[in-house]
Amino acid sequence: MIENKERRGLSGARNSGVALSTGEVVAFIDEDAAADNAWVENLLSSYQYPQVIGVGGEVRPEWTVPPPGWFPEEFHWVVGCSYKGLPEVKAPVRNPIGCNMSFRRQALISAGGFRNGVGRIGTLPVGCEETELTIRLRQQNPNSVYLYQPRAVVMHKVPEWRLKWRYFIQRCYSEGISKALVTHYVGSTDGLSSERRYVIYTLPKGIFSGLLEAITRRRLSGFKRAAAIIVGLMITTTGYLAGMFKRLRSKYLSAWVRQKATSHARES
Incomplete structure (x- = not known):
């Protein structure tokens, strides 16, 4: 246990840990997760390639209660786990899942670490600090690669309260807000x-699969999952638009204040 020497929040806490680390590779795992025995070995094995700046692994849910029938695998990211649509074999990805990721320490230091102001602060379920960081690293070095290694497994405990509709909606909305903040820093x-491919390919397949199950097997859960996918996408999009509007409003308000200040100075 170490003290967060930076700004309050998850990004600052991680940067404090990186600052005290001494190894060539820094790995991250959540406090409510447990790593597989071969986790470190499977993460480190891919660092033999110099272009690899980081390696992340699969995050499997450890359900404290059985998940409800409406909860779609495509939205397992809501509870911080790997979701349907990710590669099933080792492959390059845009960014890892924060619960199971690693980076070359020097790459983290050179990039300035996780950006303060992005990511979870307190109990607000925002995130994407690892997304912004990984994109920034790859923008600085276009030849670099971030790998997803599904053999590096972490079990992430999912409490019952995270399987409620209220949390699902709140988390989707917060994800949209987080994505708006990320695009502000790295561009849309x-x-x-990754979100474009997810929306164009992964989600339609999930909706079709759910409806097909509801029709052919007469299972209401299939219809509920299809509906949850549609609702989740709508709520996430709403959060994204709200986040974009907030930033645009702040931008134009700042410009208006500067203009007024300049005009006042000239008149004086």
Whole structure:
């Protein structure tokens, strides 16, 4: 246990840990997660390639209660776990899941670490600090690669309260706000690249699968999952638009204040 020497929040806490680390690779895991026995070995094995700046692994849910029938695998990211749509074999990805990730320490130091102001602060379920960092690292070094290694497994405990509709909606909305903040820093081309594929390919497949199950097997849970995917996408999009509007309003308000200040100075 160490003291957070930086700004309050998850990003500052992680940067404090990086500052005290001494190894060539720094790995991150959540306090409510447990790593597989071969976790470190499977993460480190891919660092033999110099272009690899980081390696992340699979995050499997450790359910404290059985998940409800409406909860879609495509939205397991809501509870901090790997979701349907991620690669099933080792492959390059845009960014890792924060519960199971590692980076070359020198790359983290050179980039300035996790950006303060992005990520969780207190209990507000925002995030994406690892997304912003990984995109920034790759923008600084376009030849670099971040790998997803599903053999590096972490079990993430999922409490019952995270399986409620209220949390699902809150988390989706917060994810949208977080993505708006990420695109502010890294641009929408890189900031939404994975989301475009997810929305165009992964989610329609999930909706079709759920409806097909509801029709052919007469299971209401299939219809509920399809509906949850649609609702989750709508809420996340709403959060993103709200985040973008907030930043635009702040930008134009600041410009208006500067203009007024300049005009007042000239008149004086």
